[in-house]
Amino acid sequence: VGGKALAVRGEVVAEAGGEGGRLAADMQVRATFVIVAANGKAKIELVDGSIVSVGENSRLRIADVATPAAPATRVQLLSGALRLLVVKATPGARFEVETELAIAAVRGTDWAIEATPGNTGVVVLTGSVEVRGRAAPAAGTVLLDQPETGTDVPRGSPPTPPARWGAPRLSRLL
Numbered sequence: 001v002g003g004k005a006l007a008v009r010g011e012v013v014a015e016a017g018g019e020g021g022r023l024a025a026d027m028q029v030r031a032t033f034v035i036v037a038a039n040g041k042a043k044i045e046l047v048d049g050s051i052v053s054v055g056e057n058s059r060l061r062i063a064d065v066a067t068p069a070a071p072a073t074r075v076q077l078l079s080g081a082l083r084l085l086v087v088k089a090t091p092g093a094r095f096e097v098e099t100e101l102a103i104a105a106v107r108g109t110d111w112a113i114e115a116t117p118g119n120t121g122v123v124v125l126t127g128s129v130e131v132r133g134r135a136a137p138a139a140g141t142v143l144l145d146q147p148e149t150g151t152d153v154p155r156g157s158p159p160t161p162p163a164r165w166g167a168p169r170l171s172r173l174l
Contacts, residue, residue: 002031002062003046010040012054034061037080048073048087050095055081055114055173066093074098081114081173086127102153104131111144112173123150123165123173133158 005027012023014033023035029044035054042054048066050073058080066073071093075082078099086095086106096105099115102122109127113120122131128145133153140158142151150165 001028001047002033002065003029003044003052005029006043006045006051008040008042010037010056012037012040012042029062031062031065034059034078046073048095050087051085053083053085055083058082063098066095072096077113077115079115079117081112083110083112083174085110098134099153100134101155102131102133102159104129106130114173118155120153121150121173122153123148123170131159 005023005025008023008025013020013036014023015036016032023042037054037056037058039056041056044052046065052075054060059078061076063074063076064072073095075097077097086109094105096103097113099120102120104113104122106129109129110125111123111129113122122129124144125147128143130141130143131151132141133139142159142162144151144162148165148170149162151159151162153159
């Protein structure tokens with residue numbers, strides 16, 4: 001079990017093995033599920049205590065959830081936007097969100113990530129997030145450690161230098 005749905009608003013589906021059903025509050029979420037929020041939103045609590053808020057028009061899969069034997073939690077954001085509240089990680093623990101273009105890794109922070117076919121945007125609200133490009137020509141890493149500071153990882157490019165995101169972009173994402 002990866003976690004459970006705390007709240008669901010609108011149309012959100014949990015797909016597994018080519019089949020799917022509506023996601024509902026208190027429903028268990030397994031790592032095999034692909035969560036599809038078409039015209040809805042969902043808030044999921046992972047078994048490690050982290051909260052994943054799924055935005056409208058988003059698709060994600062909870063790939064791995066940390067256990068004492070495997071201290072890494074990985075979420076794959078296929079498209080759309082997430083806001084994450086990650087519990088303070090124990091020594092050696094990791095929390096990563098993967099998109100097609102970037103990987104963002106954190107320790108105990110409040111942050112958001114948005115994935116489109118041409119760009120991944122990451123912003124930190126509190127704490128710190130390390131963002132690195134996934135492809136060889138997009139190699140490079142930036143550390144976001146100031147509130148409301150973000151980076152973009154355009155297709156084929158390294159992460160942009162950290163910059164303060166303005167209120168319009170933050171409001172749209174959050």
